[in-house]
Amino acid sequence: MFKNFLIGFSISLFAATAHAGAIEKLKTFIAATHSAQANFTQEVLDQNGKRIQSASGIMQFQRPGKFRWTYQKPYEQLIVGDGTKFWLYDTDLNQVTVRKLDAALGSSPAALLSGNNEIERGFTLMENGNKDGLEWLQATPKGQGSKGQDSSFNKILMAFNAQAELVVMELNDMFGHKTVLRFSAMQHNPKLAEKQFHFTPPKGADVLSE
Numbered sequence: 001m002f003k004n005f006l007i008g009f010s011i012s013l014f015a016a017t018a019h020a021g022a023i024e025k026l027k028t029f030i031a032a033t034h035s036a037q038a039n040f041t042q043e044v045l046d047q048n049g050k051r052i053q054s055a056s057g058i059m060q061f062q063r064p065g066k067f068r069w070t071y072q073k074p075y076e077q078l079i080v081g082d083g084t085k086f087w088l089y090d091t092d093l094n095q096v097t098v099r100k101l102d103a104a105l106g107s108s109p110a111a112l113l114s115g116n117n118e119i120e121r122g123f124t125l126m127e128n129g130n131k132d133g134l135e136w137l138q139a140t141p142k143g144q145g146s147k148g149q150d151s152s153f154n155k156i157l158m159a160f161n162a163q164a165e166l167v168v169m170e171l172n173d174m175f176g177h178k179t180v181l182r183f184s185a186m187q188h189n190p191k192l193a194e195k196q197f198h199f200t201p202p203k204g205a206d207v208l209s210e
Contacts, residue, residue, distance in 0.1 A: 020135075020164070021127050021135055021137075022127055022128065022135035022136050022137035022158065022159070022160055023125050023127060023137050025135055025160035025164040026119070026120075026125070026137060026158065026160065027120075028164040029160065029164050029165070029166055030116065030117055030119075030120075032164075032188065032189075033063075033188050033189060034062070034063050034189055035060075035061065035062040035063065035188075035189050035190060035191075035192050036059075036060070036061055036113070036186060036187060036188055036189070036190070037058065037059070037060045037186075037187045037190050037192065038058070038059050038183040038184065038185060038186040038187065039056070039057075039058055039059075039183070039184045039185050040056065040057060040058070040059045040069075040181055040182065040183050040184075041054070041055070041056045041181070041182045042054065042055045042056065042179065042180070042181050043179070043180045044177060044178070044179050044180075045177065045178045045179075045180065046176070046177060047175075047176035047177070049178075052177075054074070055071050055073060055074065055075070056071070056072060056073050057069060057070045057071040057072045057073070058070045058072070059110075059113075059183070060192055060196060061110070061113050061114035062114070062192055062197060063114055063115070063116055064083070064114065064115060064116050065081060065083040065101065065111075065114055065115065066081055066082060066083050066114055066197040067079070067080070067081040067110040067111075067113065067114040067197070068080050068081075068196050068197060069110055075090075075091070075092060076091035076092065077089065077090055077091065078091070078199070079110060080197060080198070080199040081101050081110060081111070081114060081197070082101075082197050082198055082199065083101065083197070084100070084101055085098055085099070085100060085101055086098065086099050086100070086101045087199040087201075089199065089201070089202075089205070093206075094202065094204065094205045094206065095205060095206045095207075095208065096201045096202075096205050096206065096207045096208065097208045097209075098201075098207060098208070098209055099209065108152065109169055109171065109179075109181055112156075113166075119139055119156075122141060122142055123139035123140060123141055123142060123156070124139070124140045124141075124142055125137055125138070125139050126138045126139075126140070128157060131159075133161070133162075134159040134160060134161055134167055134168065135159065135160050135161075136157055136158065136159045137157070137158050137160075138155060138156070138157055139155070139156040139157075139158065140154070140155055140156075141153070141154065152171075152173060153171045153172055153173050154172060154173065154174050155171075155172040156169065156170065156171050156172070157169070157170040157172075158170075165183075165186050165188075166183055166186070167182065167183060168180065168181065168182050168183070169181040169183075
């Protein structure tokens with residue numbers, strides 16, 4: 001009987017999540033996902049929708065504020081956030097860029113996904129309807145256009161499936177460019193090694209501080 005209750009409860013919970021709007025699914029995703037790993041593809045489109053850049057790799061994050069994006073194709077690049085600093089390592093150039101992990105990175109996909117509720121604090125959220133079986137929301141930076149506002153994007157779209165999994169992020173900048181990230185094989189709350197979120201510049205690498 002207890003087993004039947006659990007099954008019934010799980011079905012009810014799934015049904016409630018499946019019919020929830022994108023904003024509610026975002027909140028569910030943030031509350032229930034403390035760490036994650038997923039494959040990703042990234043495309044950058046120009047003002048006319050023409051693809052000008054594409055890449056793919058593996059994304060990992062652990063809240064609060066730790067992330068690792070490993071770009072594998074067409075070039076090898078690594079982005080690591082250790083909670084204090086942001087590291088970018090270009091393998092071909094053997095060059096490392098390091099900067100403080102602060103509000104300047106607040107609108108980057110890595111920072112938004114690894115934060116606790118940065119997107120709710122820094123953005124105005126609005127439902128954007130259902131398309132292709134996905135629930136979409138639109139996030140617009142608060143105080144956009146005000147002096148001192150440091151946001152790389154003027155609009156972000158996020159799409160969730162029936163299980164409240166993040167499937168797509170679309171980031172639109174002020175120049176009309178669109179960056180589209182698609183996630184697959186999402187793992188929720190995997191045990192990730194702490195060393196994944198630490199970075200030590202390789203011997204002989206040029207290190208640039210910003």
